[in-house]
Amino acid sequence: MIHQMNRPAIAHIYPEHLRHNYRLLKQHAGKADIMAIVKANAYGHGIELVAPVLFDEGCRLFGVTDAAEGRQLRLLLKTEKAEITLLSGIFDRQDARMAIDKHLTPAITEPVQVELLHMENFRGSVWLKVDTGMNRLGTSDAKALTRQCQKAGIKVRGIMSHLACADMPEHLLNKQQANAFTILRREVTPNLPASLLNSAGMVSMPEYCLDVVRPGIALYGSEPVADQPLGLKPVMQLTGGVMQIRDIPAGAQVSYGATYTADSSMRIAVVSTGYADGLPRRLSNRGYAFFAGQKLDIVGRVCMDYTMLDVTDVEIKQGDTVEFWGTHIRANDVARSIDTISYTLFTGIGARVQRIAEYSG
Ligand SMILES: Cc1ncc(COP(=O)(O)O)c(C=O)c1O
Structure with missing residues (x-):
């Protein structure tokens, strides 16, 4: 009998460790829902190995980068019960069609994205992604974007922002961003769900868990804040x-x-x-x-x-x-x-x- 041996360069993935980390983060999240960040092939771990385990644990919110990843995840989970957010929004009309077809939830930052969705007659929901000081992706005019969505018949599902220095609990920018976010929420979307924290934020600013937290790296077992370990297990x-x-x-x-x-x-x-x-x-x-x-x-x-x-x-x-x-x-x-x-x-x-x-x- 010929024994087939594959080249032994292997990434062993431990689902039980993933479950452990998810449960631990759930405790830290309190009442907030967890949006599991599974972009980039679940941070290289293999989306097909990671997402079903999280779904089985009760996770119903997932964050990916774009429509292609969203589509892949929808086909993989084979259910409409998971809400899949596109953290980079949509790039073109094809993405808009994919968002409709696969019931994806883009996080939007630019008027052109609303136009693209409107052109394809998108009737789903979007997150507003706002910049609060990181100066990466995020709108600086959340009010205008909200009005545009209303006119286009697009539901705003919530407002999110991202912290630049959450892994450095003492950094002044954390509080500044949190304050800016609090003000924006109050002014623009007072009654809608809000989401600010990534993994490190859940450790360094737990008082801002709000409605939805968005851990990525912690799910995979890397301690997000070096000197405040949570007891995560490497996946x-x-x-x-x-x-x-x-x-x-x-x-x-x-x-x-x-x-x-x-x-x-x-x-x-x-x-x-x-x-x-x-x-x-x-x-x-x-x-x-x-x-x-x-x-x-x-x-x-x-x-x-x-x-x-x-x-x-x-x-x-x-x-x-x-x-x-x-x-x-x-x-x-x-x-x-x-x-x-x-x-x-x-x-x-x-x-x-x-x-x-x-x-x-
Ligand atoms: C918008 C957004 N939210 C959440 C995350 C998850 O971050 P982390 O892996 O540090 O928990 C990322 C990752 O880059 C992100 O871009």
């Missing part, structure tokens, strides 16, 4: 398999550019995970992997398909599995070591990496 574990073990003499060099030179004779493991799988090249000569209770240094440059580890004096063999992030090495720690955030690690997982749901552990 993704990225692993690779040892393809070859080699002994090299003192003075031998490893990988592209020969940037690593062995001080003394040593043993190297060649692992089947590279930057095309989402292991950042910046971990070259800097990061590590976890195996059997120990951290193994990455030596030399991370390649497209391979990464080499120092396994001198380690009992490891061909076929063994090492972890790059997950339970033993937190994605936040990996990210911090190369001056990035876990969001980029997760969303950087390559298309060719298998995402496998794991029901134990």
Whole structure:
């Protein structure tokens, strides 16, 4: 019998950890509803593995980026009971038609979006997305946009804004944005649901949970505020398999550019995970992997398909599995070591990496 073995670069996804995180966030949200942010393929975790679990947990509000992601999610969930918000709104008439066809809820920021929806005779609801100081996407004239919606027969379902510095609880901008949002709500949409907080906001400004909170990263298990951990569990574990073990003499060099030179004779493991799988090249000569209770240094440059580890004096063999992030090495720690955030690690997982749901552990 031929035993088919896939290349072992795997993102193991733990649904039980996702459930745990959702329940924990639900407690923190109090009376507010949770809009689970599942954009960008559920932050790289695989929307098909994540969204049904959240729906099963009772989540009925989901946030994605655009109409294409919204359509994909609607087809996946196979129910109209989930409300799917498009956080970037719509871009053209085709998006407007998709929003009608798949009952999607765009978050709008520009008059042209209302025009596009009106042209296609959209009869659904929209969120108003307002800017309160981040100066990213959001209208600065919520009143005019509301009036335009009314004229076009489009229902405004609520008002939302986004915090720039929620992961820094002491930052002055948090309070300024919250105050600006409070005033806007009162003036423009006094009776409509309001939503301000992402994951970090739920930790740093819980008094602003309001009607809907929009956690993303916390669902996937990354603590959003470093020194106020919630007890989240990592949903993704990225692993690779040892393809070859080699002994090299003192003075031998490893990988592209020969940037690593062995001080003394040593043993190297060649692992089947590279930057095309989402292991950042910046971990070259800097990061590590976890195996059997120990951290193994990455030596030399991370390649497209391979990464080499120092396994001198380690009992490891061909076929063994090492972890790059997950339970033993937190994605936040990996990210911090190369001056990035876990969001980029997760969303950087390559298309060719298998995402496998794991029901134990
Ligand atoms: C508008 C909006 N709300 C909520 C989120 C979720 O943020 P986080 O993953 O930090 O919880 C995002 C993510 O970027 C967003 O753009």
